Amino acid sequence: xxxxxxxxxxxxxxxxxxxxxxxxxxxxxxxxxxxxxxxxxxxxxxxxxxxxxxxxxxxxxxxxxxxxxxxxxxxxxxxxxxxxxxxxxxxxxxxxxxxxxxxxxxxxxxxxxxxxxxxxxxxxxxxxxxxxxxxxxxxxxxxxxxxxxxxxxxxxxxxxxxxxxxxxxxxxxxxxxxxxxxxxxxxxxxxxxxxxxxxxxxxxxxxxxxxxxx
Amino acid sequence: xxxxxxxxxxxxxxxxxxxxxxxxxxxxxxxxxxxxxxxxxxxxxxxxxxxxxxxxxxxxxxxxxxxxxxxxxxxxxxxxxxxxxxxxxxxxxxxxxxxxxxxxxxxxxxxxxxxxxxxxxxxxxxxxxxxxxxxxxxxxxxxxxxxxxxxxxxxxxxxxxxxxxxxxxxxxxxxxxxxxxxxxxxxxxxxxxxxxxxxxxxxxxxxxxxxxxx
DNA sequence: GTCTATATAGCGATAGAC
DNA sequence: GTCTATCGCTATATAGAC
Numbered sequence: 001x002x003x004x005x006x007x008x009x010x011x012x013x014x015x016x017x018x019x020x021x022x023x024x025x026x027x028x029x030x031x032x033x034x035x036x037x038x039x040x041x042x043x044x045x046x047x048x049x050x051x052x053x054x055x056x057x058x059x060x061x062x063x064x065x066x067x068x069x070x071x072x073x074x075x076x077x078x079x080x081x082x083x084x085x086x087x088x089x090x091x092x093x094x095x096x097x098x099x100x101x102x103x104x105x106x107x108x109x110x111x112x113x114x115x116x117x118x119x120x121x122x123x124x125x126x127x128x129x130x131x132x133x134x135x136x137x138x139x140x141x142x143x144x145x146x147x148x149x150x151x152x153x154x155x156x157x158x159x160x161x162x163x164x165x166x167x168x169x170x171x172x173x174x175x176x177x178x179x180x181x182x183x184x185x186x187x188x189x190x191x192x193x194x195x196x197x198x199x200x201x202x203x204x205x206x207x208x209x210x211x212x213x214x
Numbered sequence: 215x216x217x218x219x220x221x222x223x224x225x226x227x228x229x230x231x232x233x234x235x236x237x238x239x240x241x242x243x244x245x246x247x248x249x250x251x252x253x254x255x256x257x258x259x260x261x262x263x264x265x266x267x268x269x270x271x272x273x274x275x276x277x278x279x280x281x282x283x284x285x286x287x288x289x290x291x292x293x294x295x296x297x298x299x300x301x302x303x304x305x306x307x308x309x310x311x312x313x314x315x316x317x318x319x320x321x322x323x324x325x326x327x328x329x330x331x332x333x334x335x336x337x338x339x340x341x342x343x344x345x346x347x348x349x350x351x352x353x354x355x356x357x358x359x360x361x362x363x364x365x366x367x368x369x370x371x372x373x374x375x376x377x378x379x380x381x382x383x384x385x386x387x388x389x390x391x392x393x394x395x396x397x398x399x400x401x402x403x404x405x406x407x408x409x410x411x412x413x414x415x416x417x418x419x420x421x422x423x424x425x426x427x428x
Numbered sequence: 429g430t431c432t433a434t435a436t437a438g439c440g441a442t443a444g445a446c
Numbered sequence: 447g448t449c450t451a452t453c454g455c456t457a458t459a460t461a462g463a464c
């Protein structure tokens with residue numbers, strides 16, 4: 001604050017403080033919080049992994065909760081790329097849905113997503129804001145895109161789903177299945193690509209049996 | 215488990231140790247672990263809630279992990295009453311399925327179940343055995359019973375589900391829906407009875423559209 | 429066998445030197 | 447602005463009296 005180096009060319013104006021250390025801290029914190037949980041991660045461990053001293057950590061983030069929030073935010077934007085949800089009328093609907101399904105399975109069975117959801121679950125009671133952040137940045141957008149696709153398919157005469165929003169939820173619920181719950185509680189390994197294919201096909205099959213234009 | 219009460223008539227012989235204190239400790243531990251998590255629960259808090267001293271706790275359970283395991287085991291036998299899965303041919307299948315669905319929703323949205331699953335999620339990486347215990351004692355039995363019912367319904371000509379096991383999983387996956395995930399991460403309150411009714415009906419509707427005969 | 433009091437260790441957060 | 451050394455607190459687990 002007392003300072004100098006006023007009219008220099010260097011961007012180190014006023015209080016340059018953080019070059020890339022902040023990023024290193026955030027990266028280390030994210031990794032540890034996801035794998036060890038909130039209580040299981042110490043500020044010392046974060047500092048050590050980031051290659052800085054603990055006080056440097058505190059100079060960037062006032063306390064552990066603040067750092068935790070920042071770390072989770074950086075991982076909250078898991079979502080399917082919107083282009084997947086474009087209804088391509090040159091392809092059969094079944095193909096489009098299967099492709100969406102595979103993308104979704106790949107996303108939710110990534111170590112990243114699994115650990116993030118475990119973390120949110122464990123902090124659900126204490127950090128409801130974080131859950132809101134996550135859900136609206138990720139799942140909600142995916143659900144909206146799917147609902148939009150169902151509406152288009154209805155209008156195109158490809159589907160007969162009276163409640164598109166509900167149909168979208170049902171689609172992803174089926175994709176999650178029991179497998180995802182088993183994975184979250186550690187009873188099974190995340191689904192592999194070769195397992196995902198038949199599962200997605202089976203889900204699309206049921207979905208079309210229920211909502212397909214008959 | 216390593217107990218004795220050897221060949222004496224008087225229960226106070228030798229080392230009677232635990233009258234009902236063990237039960238009190240387990241009850242307190244279960245309550246705290248479920249609501250506060252593993253790291254968030256101290257042995258002091260358990261002792262205080264159980265109304266005994268901390269050393270008494272340690273005399274019954276060698277360490278915190280052991281107590282944790284024992285506490286979780288006592289809560290792992292949540293399952294749907296099997297009688298619900300009896301196929302009553304005097305009632306429409308839709309009615310039976312809706313009843314099962316409502317029972318399932320009531321179970322998984324109970325505070326007890328929600329907290330247990332959050333706990334298992336947070337300890338998934340460190341306690342895989344516990345997840346196995348839970349899944350096989352609870353969800354697996356429910357799934358088996360449902361699969362059996364689907365098989366019966368197939369034979370009775372009420373359903374046309376080529377893969378009964380898969381159909382059973384799909385049924386419960388639909389019931390869980392997105393709502394349950396939102397509840398787990400703390401984004402929504404558990405589903406109430408008045409919300410459960412239309413949801414169950416909607417699920418049964420889709421299920422019968424997909425697997426119903428004709 | 430059970431309780432009060434305590435040893436030991438680890439974590440979050442801070443004070444002072446470069 | 448960054449690092450080393452440390453305070454204060456809490457929690458697990460134990461030692462000694464009734």
